Amino acid sequence: MDLKCGLEECSMALNLFLNNKFSEALELLRPWSKDSMYHALGYSGILVIQAAMTFEQQDIQTGLCTIKEALQTCQKFRKRNTVVESLSSLVSKQSVDQLSEEEMHAELCYAECLLQKAVLTFVQVTILASYTDIINFFLVCSCFGINLFAFLLCKDENMINFIKGGLKIRTSYQIYKYVLQMSQSSKIRSEIFHHFEGGVQLGIGGFNLEVGLHQLREGASGSSLRAILCTFTLLLYHTYVSLILGTGEANLLEAEAFLQPYLQKFPKAALILFYDARINILKGNFEKAEVTFQNCIAAQQEWKPIHHLCYWELMWCYSFQQDWLQAYRYADLLCKESRWSKAIYVFQKAAILCMLPDVDVKTTGEDIVALFR
Numbered sequence: 094m095d096l097k098c099g100l101e102e103c104s105m106a107l108n109l110f111l112n113n114k115f116s117e118a119l120e121l122l123r124p125w126s127k128d129s130m131y132h133a134l135g136y137s138g139i140l141v142i143q144a145a146m147t148f149e150q151q152d153i154q155t156g157l158c159t160i161k162e163a164l165q166t167c168q169k170f171r172k173r174n175t176v177v178e179s180l181s182s183l184v185s186k187q188s189v190d191q192l193s194e195e196e197m198h199a200e201l202c203y204a205e206c207l208l209q210k211a212v213l214t215f216v217q218v219t220i221l222a223s224y225t226d227i228i229n230f231f232l233v234c235s236c237f238g239i240n241l242f243a244f245l246l247c248k249d250e251n252m253i254n255f256i257k258g259g260l261k262i263r264t265s266y267q268i269y270k271y272v273l274q275m276s277q278s279s280k281i282r283s284e285i286f287h288h289f290e291g292g293v294q295l296g297i298g299g300f301n302l303e304v305g306l307h308q309l310r311e312g313a314s315g316s317s318l319r320a321i322l323c324t325f326t327l328l329l330y331h332t333y334v335s336l337i338l339g340t341g342e343a344n345l346l347e348a349e350a351f352l353q354p355y356l357q358k359f360p361k362a363a364l365i366l367f368y369d370a371r372i373n374i375l376k377g378n379f380e381k382a383e384v385t386f387q388n389c390i391a392a393q394q395e396w397k398p399i400h401h402l403c404y405w406e407l408m409w410c411y412s413f414q415q416d417w418l419q420a421y422r423y424a425d426l427l428c429k430e431s432r433w434s435k436a437i438y439v440f441q442k443a444a445i446l447c448m449l450p451d452v453d454v455k456t457t458g459e460d461i462v463a464l465f466r
Contacts, residue, residue, distance in 0.1 A: 096195050097285055099131040104318055111321070111355075115139065119303045126162070130170050130202040131318075133163035141209045143188030145216050148432040153217050160210045167206055172201035194281050194289075197272065199290045204268035207261045207295075214258035222411035269296035291317025298327050302334060313351050326349045328368045332375060348372055363392045363399050371406060379410050386410070401431040408441065412432050417448045421457065439464055 094102070102121065109118040119139055124130035135157045144152040172192055192200075275292045294312030298305035309330075312323030331348040335341070349394035351371060355365050370385035386403040393399065404423040409421035431438065443464035446454050454461065 094125055094129050094132075096131075096198060099125070099129040100285055100288055100318055102129075103131040105136045107318065107321065110139065111359045111365070112360065113363050113395065115143075115395050126159075127166055128212045130167045130199055133166035134202045134205055137163040137206060137209055141213050143396065144213055146396065146401075148216070148220060150217075150220070153213060153220075156208065156213050157217070160206055160213065163206045163454060164203065164210070167199050167203040170195055170205060172196045172199075192275065192279075196282060196285070197275050197279065197281070197403075198289055198292075200268055201272050201273070201296070204265045204272065204296060207265040207268070211258040211261040211265065214254050214261070218254055218258070260457070265296075266300050269300060273297055287315060288319070291315050291319040291323065294393070295319045295323050295326065298323065302316060302326075302330055306330070310347075321355065324355065325364070325368075327351055332368065332371045336375075343375060345372055345375055361388075361392045363389050363396070366392060367399065367402060367406075370403070374406060374410055374413075379414055382410055383407065397430065401433070404431070408445075412445065415448075417445055418453060421445045421449070425457075 097323065106121045108117040109115075109121065119136065119384070122136040122139070123133045126136040127133065137156070139157040140152070140159050144156040153345070216270075272289075272293050276290050282343065291312045294308040298307075298309030298312060301308075306327070309323045309327050313320055313327055315323075328348055331343045335343045348368070352365065352368055352372070355362070356369060359365050366385055366389035370382045370389060373379075373385060375380035386407050390400050390403050404426050408420050408423040408427070410418070421442060424438060424445055427438040428435065428442055442459070443461050446459055446461050446464070447455065449457075
């Protein structure tokens with residue numbers, strides 16, 4: 094399968110994914126996942142998202158194995174250097190003109206696969222390592238950086254994996270800077286070159302959210318395979334990152350503008366509906382948000398973790414309205430169904446119950462003191 098056909102088929106898989114047909118998307122990508130870099134990237138990407146949502150060890154192991162195979166597939170299409178070229182590459186990167194279009198895409202896909210592996214490694218470490226281990230690791234890294242010294246100090250396998258994940262992110266970023274140079278100086282301008290540019294914009298913009306928003310906006314405004322991924326990254330930034338780590342002033346107008354075309358094209362897409370509801374919460378349209386979250390839950394039953402995202406938001410939505418019984422209902426569902434953080438869910442449930450009259454607490458059958466313990 095040539096590069097153009099691979100991109101076209103992956104675009105079909107992406108449409109299936111956005112229409113909540115997750116298994117069908119995987120089945121479409123699987124047959125060529127060891128022979129086509131984009132099939133490999135898409136196949137591993139879906140499994141990584143699934144593993145990050147479920148927190149199931151089996152899903153994580155499956156995802157890591159698939160990413161390893163995807164990296165091998167991408168490696169087959171990367172430029173093979175001679176001994177002389179390998180030595181010269183230690184001094185400077187290869188000339189962009191020396192790479193074919195397929196080799197340029199291979200570099201891009203390889204960088205994305207590295208990023209996927211790093212993300213899933215962090216998820217695995219978060220599950221297996223204790224909070225004390227993670228804090229100790231960050232204390233070491235704050236003093237010495239993620240380098241060989243920190244690597245040697247961390248004898249715990251989970252922490253070593255954490256460092257390896259950080260190094261993969263660094264390698265991925267270096268490749269993205271390299272492909273940015275390619276997109277700016279390459280003389281190739283084929284009919285599929287915009288897919289390459291979209292991937293570069295996604296990577297550079299994602300790594301530099303504050304200064305890379307322009308890249309993401311360009312990518313989201315385009316028609317490349319990764320346009321929707323640029324859009325999701327912008328939505329994540331405006332609806333979560335800027336509120337948690339930034340000034341708290343989200344650009345909801347821009348978020349709505351980028352989301353609207355996808356709402357029209359994929360009116361029942363669970364992930365699209367989720368962000369639509371999230372924006373309505375931030376605008377204070379709680380009733381509309383509640384309806385949209387319910388539509389998101391009803392849209393698909395295959396990926397239950399998407400339901401858990403909705404439960405979390407609905408819990409807060411009802412809390413803002415001081416409808417404590419409904420807020421308790423969703424906190425309780427999270428405690429029973431989600432694996433993300435049992436401690437946080439139990440704490441939230443107990444805190445919400447504290448807001449209820451004793452009579453209502455008795456109807457739930459819960460012991461608030463026991464929950465806090």
